[in-house]
């Protein structure tokens with residue numbers, strides 16, 4: 001029999017995470033404007049099962065039931081995102097009172113159940129009107145995002161303890177502007193530095209807006225991955241020196257481009273690979289100081305390590321000098337993602353060492369797995385068990401981690417994969433919207449109940 005998971009320290013916070021477009025539905029209600037995900041999901045052949053987020057989990061109408069589920073689970077934190085186009089339907093101008101009212105109701109319902117709201121301000125659903133003006137390639141978007149953050153924090157700042165400005169800017173860049181797999185669906189954008197820099201500047205301006213509220217703690221939720229050089233067979237043993245170089249480059253791109261400026265106040269060497277224009281016209285004097293204002297938390301989203309090798313021709317996707325390689329030798333989730341719990345420990349220790357002295361306390365803002373629809377989900381329980389042990393050992397090694405949010409509370413609309421990937425502790429029947437907690441829900445509830453307060 002395996003040993004029980006060692007206890008987490010008193011005060012450690014357990015939570016779950018979601019995102020607006022993936023659960024809310026009600027996309028044309030109460031004055032909400034269209035987002036880039038509405039546009040994208042309604043285009044032919046963008047989403048694997050042809051679905052959209054028009055209804056999703058209907059959380060907009062069923063939020064009270066979902067909060068009750070969380071209360072039953074016993075979580076102390078709920079990380080959710082605010083849909084910018086509910087607050088500013090065209091991405092500018094005064095806040096839409098009905099949009100604010102929804103999040104007011106949600107926040108109050110959480111607080112009544114003793115659950116602390118952790119709000120993400122941008123989880124990819126940019127107002128379409130902002131994209132029409134260039135999206136994050138346009139510097140104005142950063143300023144608009146700052147104004148939107150001001151409006152949201154003025155409405156909710158008296159009750160929200162933790163704010164995360166952006167969700168996974170790297171993924172938004174890579175899938176939305178390079179690979180065309182996510183909204184806004186652009187492929188092969190040559191000059192990427194503006195999309196990087198304006199997201200970071202938007203973060204800085206939003207962070208400053210939120211900080212006007214006493215007691216607010218501000219961070220960002222980045223996607224991180226241990227980068228492993230692997231040979232064409234997907235094993236580390238067969239990696240060549242060229243593969244190591246490719247992995248080094250990929251690590252800069254995935255893990256450092258959106259973190260060095262925040263924590264070190266400068267871009268990493270190698271940023272030139274993303275710039276096809278005049279970098280000095282993008283990064284203006286003073287910007288990095290705005291971006292590098294100290295963070296109170298660093299949100300870490302971890303799913304799996306990434307296998308990287310040198311492309312045979314020397315040039316890979318987007319003209320960059322690496323290619324992705326499937327890791328071999330590990331079990332995979334229903335999504336085909338390798339299950340490598342120790343990758344979480346490795347990653348946290350790497351961040352701790354890389355940013356020694358400047359790393360804020362970490363919140364695991366996402367970690368989870370998609371499996372089939374069954375409510376008897378031993379595979380998910382094993383995933384959780386393994387990842388929480390790895391998290392605990394990173395903490396034993398000195399990494400300051402304060403919270404863990406499982407992705408996700410509910411099965412939901414998984415972006416380009418529509419309803420085909422189920423990450424929930426709670427099963428959702430999309431025909432009836434019935435919610436059924438899975439075995440993993442009971443497992444997580446027991447773990448939380450056993451943990452010291």
Ligand code: FCB
Nearest residue numbers: 019167168171407414415
């Ligand atoms: C992350 C996203 C989240 C969800 C999970 C599976 O990259 O932030 O919305 O899709 O992956």
